[in-house]
Ligand SMILES: [Zn+2]
């Protein structure tokens with residue numbers, strides 16, 4: 001099956017990416033000053049807006065070239081494009097710094113910033129995976145600064161991104177949303193659309209795949225894949241892998257006329 005082949009390729013790709021080690025303090029940010037941190041300020045804006053991550057450009061480009069190497073190895077058809085992109089990247093320290101600063105601003109179009117005609121999909125693949133590696137470390141550091149049980153918004157409390165998956169939790173039956181961009185999970189209301197907040201809830205079930213549902217919204221035509229942890233058995237749920245392994249649910253939703261809202265710019269931009 002072609003889908004299985006693509007999924008296996010992706011799993012190998014992610015395994016390789018997992019081997020990349022970031023320097024311990026690759027990501028820093030201005031810590032909140034204790035006396036000025038007002039509890040009322042908590043949970044208002046995604047953390048990335050309050051505590052912007054800082055990354056040394058030398059570290060960033062070092063990791064970017066490692067990611068480029070892995071993409072070339074696992075996606076051989078992209079070799080020429082990756083080479084083209086790598087040679088178009090800034091080399092002057094000041095330009096590199098400016099590029100890296102922009103890489104962590106949600107919703108910014110870095111391809112337009114480079115002002116060169118580069119293959120957009122491959123550029124996105126390279127940049128997103130590089131940023132993601134740094135975001136992982138950022139999330140580890142900032143997550144204690146947000147109450148993910150109390151956030152209850154349709155966008156990610158850390159990076160502001162849209163969810164790409166939902167989880168119905170085993171213990172409470174509560175619903176959690178998952179950000180594919182920075183891998184943060186936060187609580188959301190049990191029913192209703194996380195994209196437009198419509199209260200109408202409808203879902204598509206898939207024969208023979210009891211643990212999944214695709215919730216769709218007639219209001220904004222968004223959809224969200226959902227896994228029911230109560231039906232997931234002993235192994236539990238790894239949302240990162242669930243997303244890769246359920247590509248057919250995306251195709252199903254899209255063929256029914258719904259859209260992947262994860263790709264929309266975050267709200268407020
Ligand atoms: Zn996020």
Ligand SMILES: [Zn+2]
Pocket residue numbers: 193194195196197198217218219220221222
């Ligand atoms: Zn909606």
